[in-house]
Amino acid sequence: MHDEATTHYIDMIDQMTLGHRYIKKQFGKVPRIGWQIDPFGHSAVQAYLLGAEVGFDAVFFARADYQDVLQRRKDRTMEAIWRGSKSFGPSAQIFAGVLANHYEPPDGFNFDIDSTNPPVQDDPELFDYNLEERVDLFVQRALEQAKEFRTNHLMWTMGDDFAYEYANTWFKQLDKLVHYVNKDGRVNTFYSTPSFYVDMKAASNETWPLKLNDYFPYASSANGYWTGYFTSRPALKGYVRKLSAYLQVARQLEFFVGRKVRGPNTDSLEEALAVLQHHDGVSGTEQQHVADDYAKRLYISSIESEDLVNLALQHIASGRFSMNHTPHLEMVTSQVSSQSKATLRAGLNFQQCPSSNISYCPQSEADLSGKTLAVIAYNPLGWERKEIVRITVSDYKVDVFDSSGNLIPSQIIPVSQASRKLREQHLKSIRKPAVSDESIFELLFECSTPPLGYSTYYVKPSQNDSYSSEYTLIQENNENHDVYLQSNSAQYILSSSSRLLDRVKLKDGVEVSLRQSYCWYNGSDGNTEETRGQASGAYVFRPNSSSCFPLTDNIKLSSVKGSLVEEVHQQLSSWLSQVLRTYKGSDHAEVEFTVGPIPIDDNLGKEIVTKFSSDLESHKTFYTDSNGRDFIKRVRDYRSDWELEVHEEVAGNYYPLNSGIYLSDNSIDFSILVDRSMGGSSVTDGELELMLHRRLLYDDGKGVAEALNETTCMGDDFSTCEGLVVRGTFLLDVHSTNESSFSRRNLIQRKLFPLQLVFSVSNDEDGWLSVSEYSAMKTGYQLPPNVALITLQEQHDSNLLLRLGHLFENDEDETWSSVAIVDLQDIFAYRKIKHVEELSLTANQRKCEMKAKHWQIENDDVQPGSYIRSVGFVGDGYQIELRPMEIRTFSVFLE
């Protein structure tokens, strides 16, 4: 039961595919119901993609806004037909039911060990005989519920969290109730299933209400908006997102060289990531020790995939891999089975740097005297790609060469103060000796990579005083003048007074006011009468007031000017800094924030926010993604399903971001694209805000029973703890509205799947890397710009699981919201397709055998057949079509 706010659609697909594979294997069954009873709000993508497209007839859930539910009970709209996709309309709709009583039994019928509800005592000879009383209450509860639901079929959920510790206590009572209630005859009751229930609903002649968009945000009371968890545990959220991309890289390479059952393989990372999707996993709403366990599982499994990636790349690069045959890794895997994994790792000369986000990479920082560092840049996208990469090295006098031996431009920047601090803390926390980081530099150069493949670059220390790397200092800006950062198409301008981003000048001369600020909300302690017990916590965002207290006094500025990157480093306080940068050849700007340890010595919980105020006339409107896929229009202080009573002006307008958030005045779009899930909003016209980090001192009473107060612990016994520091990046993209969608979708894909760097050091250049460039695709082929490779995974049956997705919605982009065509054979340069079968999204049934239920809908103005879906192949061979937002899933049988 994955979360629906802080999960990415690719992770959701992977997780459900794993689950459905398991269910099919163990039980031979194809599930028909989505059972999302506990997640804290429900997404459009869940409804249409992980619902209808999976072949579900219905989705049930318990949690919806209390105002919404009140209305729905009155209107008998607890159950509705949900069309979650603007692009698919009725072609991907699903029966969606809000459960009658959370997911508990009706009041009075909980029979768990510690329940005080009376068991049925049906022996009149004994004390406490209560048969009639119990039957009467049962019937009464049914009649009460019947008033709020359509048709005379009702569902009762006879369980709860932590219930059925001893199942017999339940079934003993349920057996009795079924028997006596049916004997009574006023209602008919039986053990049933959600699918049977939905069959009965469909068989009735009922007409159903229509539901569009989603069920966010979720409030359980006037001041209880569950919008804090959109950001809770940002480091865990970042780790999940990073490994999610890494799993795709590993799967691709695993497919190229052949999946090994006994490992190393991607199974463990697939499983760990699947577990993390839980609604108390990536959501950040677990206790600290559970979060620690989650991170540990991710780490352990990531190591196995790291081994796999190193092995596979070494195998391909060494040339031992015969590309036009079924791949085998025999040599390597015989090693795996006869040696311990640790030995295997040490024996490899390919290595990676998972901590490069804090500029820490022992591999690339090695002393290169007389040696060469090879940097293999793997590109998991189906497109060719040109990007500037950044690695740490221990010498600034270096030359960088491409695989043809051509010297290419490079830039050197000293490791910043903020990064040095993080490196130091990191080494302490993993109990490694401190490294003198005065001699560590960041080396930047531009990589060009083919689709689904890699290029290799060589870094060599200069033998003499002549070297090509451009050394750029981090220079303090004490003067009082504006600072300009130049991107490919725009100028990002910081004002001399605020020392923060102030405006953006586009290439056509249009200037957009864009004032950044940082501030914090004071998380309510819930301890006063006015706060009525609702604290801000892991689940709930509940600021003490709508005021966001500024954090922008005395900012220290320094800047870097180079030919590849321009940066401004902004130190806002001892615990808050950011880098704003633009890259050669890119339009957007990147913000790298470093937040923490958030101070709490004033006993105030803090939720750290950055805001961007523009002069765009947004008329309360902004757009946020649904699980990173569709963008949904949000209107401040408004819900389309009911007349909203506003009690929380900030928290009640927060929405989950997975890809990003944007504003538009129909001329200019301002987008922010994120590197992990977080909460965001537009609480003022023209403004966007992101919540980056939270440190709170009170539990919010929603089940986690702990304050969200993350720390990093160091020292021999890990007893020295400081508030957790979180570093991340987001992109700022300002474009004219007609260009913005393409830019946004493209940036999202690049951000989601960064180049994966793998390092190797050698003093023997010859014959070291015989294959220094590689692409799995047909030479020169790349996927159309509106199509992304979503899954490329060798399945347990050796066939290939392939998913391709259209990246645009209907009417999103004039050019790219069109039908795309892909020839599947083009993706596999070295393998011939024997046969392809199209499957449901989770690959547990054939697409052609799926059949949606028919529902009659109230006031439905959509014509049947007005939403065309792609099926089968176009012409001969394996050419397929993809219509807007379509994801098509195939089992590919290769020769």
Place this chain on the structure above:
Amino acid sequence: MHDEATTHYIDMIDQMTLGHRYIKKQFGKVPRIGWQIDPFGHSAVQAYLLGAEVGFDAVFFARADYQDVLQRRKDRTMEAIWRGSKSFGPSAQIFAGVLANHYEPPDGFNFDIDSTNPPVQDDPELFDYNLEERVDLFVQRALEQAKEFRTNHLMWTMGDDFAYEYANTWFKQLDKLVHYVNKDGRVNTFYSTPSFYVDMKAASNETWPLKLNDYFPYASSANGYWTGYFTSRPALKGYVRKLSAYLQVARQLEFFVGRKVRGPNTDSLEEALAVLQHHDGVSGTEQQHVADDYAKRLYISSIESEDLVNLALQHIASGRFSMNHTPHLEMVTSQVSSQSKATLRAGLNFQQCPSSNISYCPQSEADLSGKTLAVIAYNPLGWERKEIVRITVSDYKVDVFDSSGNLIPSQIIPVSQASRKLREQHLKSIRKPAVSDESIFELLFECSTPPLGYSTYYVKPSQNDSYSSEYTLIQENNENHDVYLQSNSAQYILSSSSRLLDRVKLKDGVEVSLRQSYCWYNGSDGNTEETRGQASGAYVFRPNSSSCFPLTDNIKLSSVKGSLVEEVHQQLSSWLSQVLRTYKGSDHAEVEFTVGPIPIDDNLGKEIVTKFSSDLESHKTFYTDSNGRDFIKRVRDYRSDWELEVHEEVAGNYYPLNSGIYLSDNSIDFSILVDRSMGGSSVTDGELELMLHRRLLYDDGKGVAEALNETTCMGDDFSTCEGLVVRGTFLLDVHSTNESSFSRRNLIQRKLFPLQLVFSVSNDEDGWLSVSEYSAMKTGYQLPPNVALITLQEQHDSNLLLRLGHLFENDEDETWSSVAIVDLQDIFAYRKIKHVEELSLTANQRKCEMKAKHWQIENDDVQPGSYIRSVGFVGDGYQIELRPMEIRTFSVFLE
């Protein structure tokens, strides 16, 4: 697992006999172990009578004084040989073990559903593998415990209150631990039983410490003396005691007329009383709704025994019962099976008055115009008895006749103010209309009854103005002079100043100062730092200080002078009154107290005490009974087993009373004999105190989770509640030390088994009661004064269960601590004994087959064989001996 403080030994015997019968029937087993793990202190009678005499090899328990246990752990005297009886010595000793860790598993090995102790994870492939860690801790715990216990056999109690909700969670872990710990080999572990454990202890060559007396009082911490429950719920305790006596009456009559399997029989009352003996039953330490349920069960079952008594007496009195044949109640019981019980009850003209304690008896209060009220006085004692009885009637002009038609003296007293109030409240609480009680009187006359039988007396309204009843007014005493109450042998003198008892003048002219007072302890709320969280509650008596606040201002006195009874009525306040009375022909004085509703509008919990201060030089010493049987010497602020640290000067000197408490200066004894269990002490030399009632506002944190605040609720919806009023009586007995023991033992028996009155009204005198006097015993025979009939019960196998008990301890009385002889055939006038078999105390095995274990004891100065016990029969026939304190149990086969 009965309580050991507030239970009477006869109830304990009955309860364990029932239990052992059940175990034998269901499992064919004779238990060998007493498992008293939870009771709050442990009695001498439990050890020797309900232990050794039952055939137990050992008794185990968890709770002993924390100071005692600390010492025992150090000395390795947690396990000892307990000689609970001064009279029996080593002939009734038992292995007694204090459990190592309450009755929980060793720290870290609780495997209940909600325990956080880690389960054994023995799969190294999974997370949280902890096998060695778990085995190490297991071994460590064993080694720790071994330091405190003798021999290398240790017992672990693998469970707890409310544990094993799902037994599988335990056994799964225990199985693993047994396996791996034995594999480890440092200790050997297995599923075992207490009896096997004791066998191993006995088989060792170990020498054991000796334990005498008992384990009272129990303190779990410096301020946590569990001595409040000695008095908690005095009304429930009184009800149990009353019905306990009533059960013996009903059993005797049941035996006389023959037990009917289908009822009415005494089974239900036997069962209800057995349940009440639970250590959270009669102890008063249950929640209110549980106490209500207990009382309900007692009431329902008492009704069945009431039916039985009425039926049996009607049967005998009607003369239908042929006394020299096996009894049958065919006629009556055929009625029972064909009619409802309610009809049966209505059809009888014999009735009883269970509410006579509050002077309420609809039966005897009936309008007698032209009718005769027959009063059948049944005497359950084995002795002839002459006593003054008291009934309510609606006319004061009456004559009373004995069964020979002789007019006998009688006295009339108006119903007192205090009783009228109670009657009124009682009627409200059972929702009956109020009765004008102005015309209700108490009629007293003297009954002479044969042993184990009855006499009949006739009350007739006078036809004219001449009548024999002596009308005695309740006269206010406003004058300032002493008041004298004359008993058979002494004068009880109230002083004019205190208006309370001041002194007693014995027949030989000796005057003993004996000043009564009432006062209250303020039950601690445990809320301040000094009270460190320990409130006074259902279990714990914890006064806020040692001060007892006086309750004796402005006492209103009135008195009654008559030829049968003299009374002083003392109204101490609106909620506290007492009657002090002496009866013609008796030496003692009786105190009838009426306490409640205890006021709590000052938000102070109150524990109501009455004190009697004498000039006896008691040197800190006093005597209290053990479960109503032996008297044990108590010394203030002293324990014989360890050097006592005194933290609670009052509560730490409280002991449970079941029969009574006395002081002695070796010349004069002053005894108080109680009608129910209560707490008592002598906190000052020469003084005795009784705690009569408690009303508290805080839970004491020992498990009941409720404040002990009993109320009576009235009105149509029982919503008008007042604090519970408790009425009871106790006897004051002052005698020279050499006479006192006989007087005390005799009064105890009379108080324990009062005459049972049964009423019948008729206007047709002739042939109404053809048998108006009856005794089951041989004409003219009665038991010796030092022997009591303890049980006379027809068993399920139709044989008779007979228990006789010697009433005196070794050296207690110069005359009566001698061997007594009883010819069993003399007890059964109308039945001939075929065969007699002596059994263990709980009748589950033959006495001759029982064998006690041999234990070597440290520093034992008792010579083996110095304690002679009675066995078998003396001479021909069924003559048996009874030595001091012996109770002998027989199965009697009658022709």
